[in-house]
Amino acid sequence: MSAAITTTIDIVASPQAVWEVLTDFAAYPDWNPFMRRVEGTPRVGTKLVVHLSPPGGRGMRFKPTVLVANPGQELRWLGKLGFSGLFDGEHSFVLTANADGTTHLTHSERFSGILVTLLKGTLKNTRAGFDAFNQALKQRVETADFPR
Template identity: 40%
Template sequence: MFAFASDIEIDAPPERVWALLTDAAAYPTWNPTVTEVRGEVALGRRIVVHAAIANGKGFPVRVAVLDAPRRMVWRGGAPLRFLFRGERVFTLTPAGQRVHFSMREEFSGLLAGLIRRSFPDLQPAFDDFAKALKRAAEAPPA
């Protein structure tokens, strides 16, 4: 198993942050780590996230948990999940009109150790995602 994570404090209400996280079409407008998200962010739905770090390659995931405005979980991986799978958890912890944002992705399965050797370091992309979310959420409404 291996993982990447990022945390940041955001001076915006949880509902504002949640709206950004669940608006698939808008991801590329605020998030430099994502070139496109296809599909609708809804419980049980499949979306395809196209990552800048992978030259725009699409990664299909299923929205496994959608607990507005606190927690969202995306799950994806190999067709045989016991071989390789990823689970990304987005957590919003409200504190008045502020929110603590946490994003963590764990990769596991029988092939995780082998895949880890050729896997890119996603930490900078995770940190960029969190910083971009903060900027977008704290920006004055258009």
């Protein structure tokens, strides 16, 4: 069984400016309502520690492995609940430059595993968390002192 969440938002800044804020994990507690803390380095093969606080849901901590870290383009990681195949989530942030110099962010996650059906109800809170994250990222980037 699988399920997916995909959200998008346009940000009035370059992909590099968005990347700078997206990967400044130390600053997440200052602005991020969904991922309250992320520890680690966005480098392929490294493990992160992500602390989630979905709206209306229980907070949780997981340790995903970074799969892709292309500056200004894509950050993707794979997290697992328990062992592989139980409840896995491949989370991604894809940054695409728009013709007008702004950035289109596609923020998504693909869930797979035998527990997806049982946990599908919690994905509504997760979608709300993605939307809150996107809005907060947009505000943070657009009010930061970056060249536009």
